[in-house]
Amino acid sequence: MPGFADSFWSQDYAAGLGVLFGKLQQGVVENRQILTIARLRAEAEDVYGQRLAEIAPAVDKVQGGFSRDDGASVRKAYEGVRTEMQEASKNHKKIASNIRDLVVNPFSRWAEAHEARIQDSQDELQARIKAHDRQAELVKKLRSNYFNKCRLVEDLEEENKLAFQDPETSPTPKKAGSSIIPQIKVQEEEDEEDDDEPYEIGDEIYSPEQVKKILSHMLGNIKMGETKVPILGTYLNTSSGTDIVEYLQRHMGTSSVSYAERIGQDLISHGFLRLIGNVGNTFVNSSKMSYQWRPKAFKLAGVPEKKAPLSRTFSLPLNGSEGSDSPVVGTVSEYLANWNVLNTSRPNETPAERLRREAKEADDRYKAAVRKLDEMRCELEEAIYVHLKFLERCELDRLKAIKTVVLDFSGAISNVIPSLQSTVDNMMLFQETVQPLGDLRYLLESYRTGSFVPKVVVYENYYNKVDEQTFGVDIEARARADKKRVPIIVTTLLTYLDHAYPDLEGDEARRGVWLHEVPLSEVHKLRNKINDGKPPSMEVFAEFDIPTVANVLKLYLLELPDSLVSSHVYEIVRTIYSTPAAESTDAARVSVLQQTLSQLRLTNIATLDACMNHFTRLIDLTSADEDYISKLAASLAPCILRPRVETSLTMEEKHAYRLVRDLFAHKDAIFNELKRMSTLSHSSSVSGGPGGGSNRPRAISTDESNRKAHVEERNRLLLEKASGSRSRATSPAPSPRGTTGAHRRDRSIGGPETRFPIQPSSSSSPSAERMPHRQSLGPVLPKRTSLEVPGEDGHQALAAADGAPNGGATDAAIAPAGDIHVEKRNSLGRSGARFVGGRRVTLTSSQQPTVPATPETDRGSHGVTLVDAPMDD
Known part of the structure; x- marks a missing residue:
């Protein structure tokens, strides 16, 4: 209860x-x-x-x-x-x-x-x-x-780049003996080249002359006005999203609103429009979203831009220049606090340097406040837990x-x-x-409101970096920052626990690691020491007892924004276990679970595979009974699968518990099929490279740090495609025959059986082949050691295949900590799969090679070491 x-x-x-x-x-x-x-x-x-x-x-x-x-x-x-x-x-x-x-x-x-x-x-x-x-x-x-400070810095940098494009608007007479600045000449040459390149708007490619006529007609027919934004001020030359879409449907013959929104997004990408008063730069058909026509649009169309009239009233300029598209930024108290008439604090500071300094100071204040909020949240949860x-x-x-x-x-x-x-x-x-x-x-059944699932307020970096935090970050973002398929925090915790199990006395103590109730304050102490975005050190774990380390892994899974098995498939899992047909046969239910789990991201699947390998080995080697397996599944259920919104109905459901029980009982069948499906997916993605009929939709980019370089490269490729005078660029996809290229993956430590990189143990032997009476996991008996794995000769590695929809996979393998010979029962035996002629061949038990026992193998260290090779994409 x-x-x-x-x-x-x-x-x-x-x-x-x-x-x-x-x-x-x-x-x-x-x-x-x-x-x-x-x-x-x-x-x-x-x-x-x-x-x-x-x-x-x-x-x-x-x-x-x-x-x-x-x-x-x-x-x-x-x-x-x-x-x-x-x-x-x-x-x-x-x-x-x-x-x-x-x-x-x-x-x-x-x-x-x-x-x-x-x-x-x-x-x-x-x-x-x-x-x-x-x-x-x-x-x-x-x-x-x-975020406002960072936008001001970007606006100022863009204005500085555009300030030297038109020599007629800002003539600068050359002095005798003055040298020419190389940067300005390069910028002018690039701008001249940009004027000749075509523009892709929607599904059509237009020349600069055609774009000039289109923009001229737009600026003359689309309703423009002024938009007042609280605190930021009044923006000139603005139009609502609905007015722009109405014009596109009337004059450009767009077939649907979604296609009109694509054209509007392309206008933003080319620098003709920008979103004001909201975060981001996405075009939406909404009367509440206002967009400002940029100076580039007026310049290309040859239409004079409406400027803000000169005012005789007292005003504080945004910077040392004549102002920008946003004439007023910040609050009055902020201006008065930073206003220094004599400029005595930083006399040589330029407006650009001042904005960058203020953005850095705002970033530091925001980061410190997030850390303080995280500490207060942990203290609040500890107090709530105790009370x-x-x-x-x-x-x-x-x-x-x-x-x-x-x-x-x-x-x-x-x-x-x-x-x-x-x-x-x-x-x-x-x-x-x-x-x-x-x-x-x-009282509990009638009035409970929800289980313990902490909601972490993470620091959101403006440039989408997650280098300074581990807990609460999306698992795929964390894995990409670690350049691994499975986050380093997960592999390190599982490795440490594998090494720590043999030091415990008896199988009961090893099984109790995951069921021991640890005070939340102790778990938070260890969490705060490793929540820095860096790979954790084994010395930090040694300061705490083993149940605390295990509870940190459960806390990490609970603090993920979404559960390991995504909440998007919760309704599917509910249907699986609510259907009478799923109750009748395990084979039918396992087949549906395979199809359901294949919808998850590769990082989620690989992490789930690593965790299930660890728990099934623990259950198998400690001879856990049904009561322990039920308690372990109930403890892990909220860590593996949670609904998007917990209600009184979901709190009474046992679908997550039943899913964990099936993952325990049918781990090999489920994940072997997922690995096979991922291998087929990889083959199809390789054969269907550029031009191979891929209908993958274009995603909206949110990272604009290299926006100009991306736009130039994209325009160059479009020009080559339109003219037909240049050869097709080499496909970045890997060749089916292993041809090396820009995206070639190095060979992993193990064989290419699977795209899932982390497996903390080799496949366990079938239950039918296990000995009926097994010894304890303790190190007393010489013929049976606890949680030990074969050495390098008996090592089975897992390699990840590339070409997944959500990004490339990584190579990873399991490196043994020592060569251990297991007699009579090989619960950590190697997989019998081999590759012959590019195809996977499964050997029978009589055909599998054995590992010879040597005196050196018996003296190997306990546990298993997880090695997750870096990502190539």
Whole structure:
């Protein structure tokens, strides 16, 4: 059963905690109701006893009755009744006293302390959440300021480049004896060459003269005006996206809105338009998106550009020049803070240097704020984790206290008045029906808001670099930054754990590594030491115990923006396990899982393959039972597959757990087929190079650091294609016969069986060939060592094939840490696949070569070393 620490998380932290504290405050009210019942019953018993005590004095005031007959039997009956009234009075007063002493007084003190504990936890967590939210808002502001500064630097650099293109607008008389600046001459020659190159707009190629006529007609017919952007100021010569698309559909005969948007995007790419008031530079058919016509469009069309009129009012210029397309940038307080009339702080600083310095300062402030937010988030999660554990104990204690109160309440009555035994029996029955664990389970099942899936606010570099952070970064971006198919953090953690298993005493300790509950603060300590974007060092792991290192890997997978098996296929996985046909045969379900997992990116598949190899080896070599496999699958399920949005329905679903169980049971069948499919995909991609009929859509580029070089190269290729006078460029795709080229991949350490580079162990032997009675993994017995792998002679490498849709693959292999001879049972045996004549041939068990045992092999080091070769693309 999940606890509070795994059930009341939400993306903003406050929603899940609000539900929990609402239920806990409801428990406080329930305590008051119990106290009210006990207090009123004690008062009622006291009043009843007092009224019973008044009966005897009232009867004694009547004279001449039973007092005159001393020995009459009737008088004895009367006196017996009178005495019973007095005893009843005493009994009811005793009941009232017992209720106050046993129920009201102790439970009222405990209830007050319980309410104080709940309120203190709520106040502390609310204060932490408010501080975290304020820091998050500050990060957003600093990020916006940093991006604005970077855009100003780019605008200034572009204006400086365009400042020397037209000698008529800015004549500079040459002085006698002055030298010619080489950079300006080169820029003029490049500009002259650019004027003669054709332009590709949409699916057509236009000459400069045709583009001149088109732009002239556009500038004369498309509605233009002024657009005012808060803080940034007013932009001149702007048109909305809908006006541009309407013109293109009316005058250029575009067939659809999407094709018109492509033409608009090409106008942006050629420097005729630019997006204002928003981040990015994408053309969209929207009336809310405004685009400014650049000076290049007016210059090429020969149409005079509308300039901002000179103002007599006081204004602060953007830089030392006459201004730019955005006349006002930043806030008034920022200008006044940076305004230095005498320019005494940096007298020799140019406007360009000032903008670059301000962008660098904004970047440093934004980066520091992100680090502080990350620290506050970790501290908040640690506090929430501790408080949820504490509150779970408090709620369980409250339910047990109510159970005790009901028992004491019934005892206070049953010990005094046996005649009320039926009432007491009913109360005892009610007491027996109270089940604290059942009530706690109901609370969790009815009101839980989500499991622990931290949402990391990562530092977003303007130039799309991820060199300074590891956790929370997209796994493919992290792998590309590492130049590996599998991120280095994953391979390093698995390698360290493989080396650490033999040092543990017994298989139970090795299996418990992944199920041991580690405090979140300890996991965050190790996370903070390796969250720098650099390959982690083994010495850092040695400072922590083995379960903490294992939990860091689970935390890394939880903090990914998307789960390892992408949430895009969650509905497919749900359908697989909801279909009755999938329940009938494993073969049908495995086949569908193969097709589903083949939709993932190569990095996700390779990382999943590496993790599953590690866990299946651990299960196999430690002889794990069904109970352990179920617990391990339940622990890893949220790390492997999560829905895009967690709801009350998805929290009750077990599809991720069942997927992990299938990956454990059918790992070889699933991943061998994925490797075969990826090899076929590679072959088809090689044969279908440039001009081979590929219909892959063109993606919008987001990296504009080398925009000019890319545009020039693209225009050059289009000119060659249009004129037909030059030969076709050599295809960058690798030749099917292994011809070397610009994108040739070096040979990997292992054979070319698969495109997945990381496999922390060789394929395990089939379960049918395993020995029925296996020894422990401990190093005591000489014939069976724990988690040891064959040496170089028995090494099986995995090589990745190239040509995937999402980028090239990498070569990787598993390098053994030492040659270990395994007798009688080769659970880490080599794959029987060999390549003969370019085709894969699987050898039978009798045909597979064996590794001879030598004295040197028995003295090899424990574990396995993962080697992930660098990417060539």
